[in-house]
Amino acid sequence: MTELMFWQSFWFLIIGAAIFIFLWLDGFDLGIGMTMPFLKSPEHRLASLNAIWPVWDGNELYGLIGGGAIFATFPVVFAALLSGLYPWVVLLLIGIMMRPIAFEAWNQEKEAGFKALWAWTFAASSFLIPFVAGVALGSTIAGMPINADMAWDKGHGFWEALSPLSVLCGLSVVGIVLLQGSAYLVKRTSGDLQAQARKDLMPRTIFAAVTLVLVLVTAVISVPELLGKPLALVGIIAGLVLILGGLAGVWMNKDKGNEAAPYWFSSAVTAGTMVLVGGIQFPTMIRSTIDPVNYTLTIFKAGVSNPANSLAFIGFVGVGALAVVWVITFFVYRLFKGKVDHKTHAHY
Amino acid sequence: MDEMSLILSRVQFAMSAGYHFIFPPTTLGLSFFIFLSETLYLTTKKESFRKLSSFAVRILTLVFALGVATGLLLPFMFGMNWAEFAKHAGALFGVQLAVEATVAFTLESVFIGVLFFGKDKIKPFWYWLAAFFVFFGSHLSGFIIIAANSWMQTPGGFSIDPVTGRMIMVDFWAFNFNASVLTRTLHVFTASWMVGSFLLVACAAWFLKHEKEVPLAKTLMTFAGIIALVTAISQPLIGHASTLEIEKTQPAKGAAMEGIYETQRNAPLYALGWVDEKNQRVDGIPLPGMLSFFYSFDVNFEVKGMNDPEVSKHGIPPVQWVFQNFRLMVLAGTSALAIVALALLFHYQGTLIRKKKSLTIVIWAAVLPYVAVVTGWFTAEIGRQPWAIYPVEAMNYAGLSTADAMTKNMDQGYVWFSLIAYFAIYAICTIVFLRFLPVIVKKGLDAQLAQH
Numbered sequence: 114m115t116e117l118m119f120w121q122s123f124w125f126l127i128i129g130a131a132i133f134i135f136l137w138l139d140g141f142d143l144g145i146g147m148t149m150p151f152l153k154s155p156e157h158r159l160a161s162l163n164a165i166w167p168v169w170d171g172n173e174l175y176g177l178i179g180g181g182a183i184f185a186t187f188p189v190v191f192a193a194l195l196s197g198l199y200p201w202v203v204l205l206l207i208g209i210m211m212r213p214i215a216f217e218a219w220n221q222e223k224e225a226g227f228k229a230l231w232a233w234t235f236a237a238s239s240f241l242i243p244f245v246a247g248v249a250l251g252s253t254i255a256g257m258p259i260n261a262d263m264a265w266d267k268g269h270g271f272w273e274a275l276s277p278l279s280v281l282c283g284l285s286v287v288g289i290v291l292l293q294g295s296a297y298l299v300k301r302t303s304g305d306l307q308a309q310a311r312k313d314l315m316p317r318t319i320f321a322a323v324t325l326v327l328v329l330v331t332a333v334i335s336v337p338e339l340l341g342k343p344l345a346l347v348g349i350i351a352g353l354v355l356i357l358g359g360l361a362g363v364w365m366n367k368d369k370g371n372e373a374a375p376y377w378f379s380s381a382v383t384a385g386t387m388v389l390v391g392g393i394q395f396p397t398m399i400r401s402t403i404d405p406v407n408y409t410l411t412i413f414k415a416g417v418s419n420p421a422n423s424l425a426f427i428g429f430v431g432v433g434a435l436a437v438v439w440v441i442t443f444f445v446y447r448l449f450k451g452k453v454d455h456k457t458h459a460h461y
Numbered sequence: 462m463d464e465m466s467l468i469l470s471r472v473q474f475a476m477s478a479g480y481h482f483i484f485p486p487t488t489l490g491l492s493f494f495i496f497l498s499e500t501l502y503l504t505t506k507k508e509s510f511r512k513l514s515s516f517a518v519r520i521l522t523l524v525f526a527l528g529v530a531t532g533l534l535l536p537f538m539f540g541m542n543w544a545e546f547a548k549h550a551g552a553l554f555g556v557q558l559a560v561e562a563t564v565a566f567t568l569e570s571v572f573i574g575v576l577f578f579g580k581d582k583i584k585p586f587w588y589w590l591a592a593f594f595v596f597f598g599s600h601l602s603g604f605i606i607i608a609a610n611s612w613m614q615t616p617g618g619f620s621i622d623p624v625t626g627r628m629i630m631v632d633f634w635a636f637n638f639n640a641s642v643l644t645r646t647l648h649v650f651t652a653s654w655m656v657g658s659f660l661l662v663a664c665a666a667w668f669l670k671h672e673k674e675v676p677l678a679k680t681l682m683t684f685a686g687i688i689a690l691v692t693a694i695s696q697p698l699i700g701h702a703s704t705l706e707i708e709k710t711q712p713a714k715g716a717a718m719e720g721i722y723e724t725q726r727n728a729p730l731y732a733l734g735w736v737d738e739k740n741q742r743v744d745g746i747p748l749p750g751m752l753s754f755f756y757s758f759d760v761n762f763e764v765k766g767m768n769d770p771e772v773s774k775h776g777i778p779p780v781q782w783v784f785q786n787f788r789l790m791v792l793a794g795t796s797a798l799a800i801v802a803l804a805l806l807f808h809y810q811g812t813l814i815r816k817k818k819s820l821t822i823v824i825w826a827a828v829l830p831y832v833a834v835v836t837g838w839f840t841a842e843i844g845r846q847p848w849a850i851y852p853v854e855a856m857n858y859a860g861l862s863t864a865d866a867m868t869k870n871m872d873q874g875y876v877w878f879s880l881i882a883y884f885a886i887y888a889i890c891t892i893v894f895l896r897f898l899p900v901i902v903k904k905g906l907d908a909q910l911a912q913h
Contacts, residue, residue, distance in 0.1 A: 166574075166578070167574035167575075167577075167578045168574065170529060170570045170574075171567065171570050171571045173529075174562060174566060174567055177533065177536070177562040177566075178562050178563050180536060181555065181558045181559030181562045181563070182559055184536065184540065184547060184551055184554075184558060185551060185552070185555035185556040185558070185559045186555075188547050188548045188551025188552065188555060188627070189548055191539075191540045191547055191551065191555070192540050192544035192545075192547045192868070193544075194540065195537060195539075195540025195541045195544070196540060196541055196542075196544040196868040196871075199541050199872065199875040199879070200875055200878060200879075202537060202540075202541055203541075203878060203882055206533070206534045206879075206882075206883075207886065209530075209533050209534070210530045210533065210886050210890075211530075211886065211889075212530075213526040213527070213530040214527065214886075214889060214890055214893055216526065217522070217523055217526040217527070217893065217897070218893045218896075218897065221523075221896075221900055221901070262869070264544070264869065264870075267870045271875075416624070416625050419551065419552040419629070419630075420552075420622060420629055422629070422630075423556075423629055423630050426556075426633065427556050427559070430556070430560060431559070431563065434560060434563040434564045435563060437563075437564060437567075438563055438567045441567060441568065441572075442567075442571065445571050445574060445575065448575065448579060448583070449578065
């Protein structure tokens, strides 16, 4: 293994880790946001948002860190992914932009009709982000019409990003996020709201389990070379252990028992999913449907990544920066730990 | 190449960056004010400073949310519309954005949460430290972004990979501390403090006009007014340093800003004017010799014009746009200075509270620094054209033109779609901002932050 290959693999791992942290942390607030308007009483709606209020924009940052890392290390992948999936990325951005706007407006609004409108906007954008991000992730596995120029071929329409695998990936990311959301509410709330969150755990566990299994089966069928990849079997086995163990743990703790357990077990499901995806992808970044053998963008393909010294430099900067971020994140989660209700953070 | 896609992509980027550029300067300005108030509170223990800082925090949460919403899409746009730029400069520009997201933005977003929710949870010193981190984080974030943009104007710290033709990072510090970064950062920081303090002066004026919470409003008028006055006075001097730097590194931009075509001594400064680009002349009000004087304190100084081959060797930007935006910026900035100076004079005399019409003007004057910030931004970026990354002869670097920076085979329909979508979101953003900013302000200077 050359020095360049080491750094390319290192960054594959870091980008995967950033996506995992994004799904893990932003996952619970996306999941809570998605179902917030369905909660019956205004007190419950406020309490559920109080659980995520001080931390949610910090969580969203990991999406940006993941994207920024791809930009900095694999600029060709960044360019091909975003220019190829252009209309889908616009949908994702609509979600990303509307969420903070809707959150602020919902918080300030007094008139019931508008408040409901903002609540639904918040929920819709909380759905759009994981779904489109999941479709995008799925389409890198299933493949895009990448040509010899290392870009989306002009003769292919944007709908080609939709395949059974990519849509299932979208749904399963939504499933994971929903599971994280209710598990987090069990951990952070009490009373009726916590009881409701516990009730939601069962259907969400089943939904996540079914979609994840379907993703795996569809991936193996639709990507013939998948099982031959170097880390595929390790990734599938380790991922499945984490996923199934996590799902079983959520199931066993869903009705009673430790309040924090469902959250940590659902986090294991998220981790397992990313281990599985990383395993079946490595070293692919975007599979080409035009010519999977020659046009697929892998991390090792010539010209896809920046040179070794660049990758190493960013590696040191990145690790240092992440250390700072983790200290800060730890401090803030400690500061705002404990149970919340609708009175925790008053309107301002 | 598709000309229309290029125009639409440029309009889209100008609209998005320009609109986003309303909020971060406000964040910087407010965080500066909050940090000052918390410092004064810690040293003097006067409750009024704590109250004013909490008031600014409440505005900051709205501004920050909108800044995040409008800013998140910008890095995506480099991959979507400017894929060739992303590939060419990703090793430098991408790193810079990743560092910004990881360090600076995390600092400010996390500690704004602490400022808002943590007031009664932590001791005053730690709260002061949180205010410092919001101040430091937002300014660091501002520096990193302005450095990246300055690097596009005056590139440095890279070499070109002979195989791929793309850039390689050679020196991160030379990338950041490029030729134009210091004057430009200072110019943007001062503009931001102006924006924030004029907003707070307008709030104070609103309370004085309606004679609510008068003692606290007077304190705010004095406090924010002094910041507004000092920044508005120093800004033209810093801006001047910036134009001197532009004269050296981007002479075409400098000549376009002043509408100077022919190289001349005793060069005029146009107070107002209209550029006749076809006949290469400016119709307007010239102040003879003033431009030469400004450049070197000597009316006989020779100012190089756009027809000088040395000046136009890298092409010239759209002159009218650069010229008019520059004038609008100066006009907005100086009017803001005049208004706040008069307001402070009346305030010092104790007559301001009776002058209701003057107070209305002071409230609306908060718009002026925003006009200056956005037109100043347009001056800098339109003046950079036709380049995305400016050529550097000393490094043998031929530059990257804006046309070459665009995604190959850009689909025009896609750009229409995103342009309309973003426009709609900015409209919603504006409605939300204009609807809820008054709500937050009218709750009072002494309203509760968040209770526990």
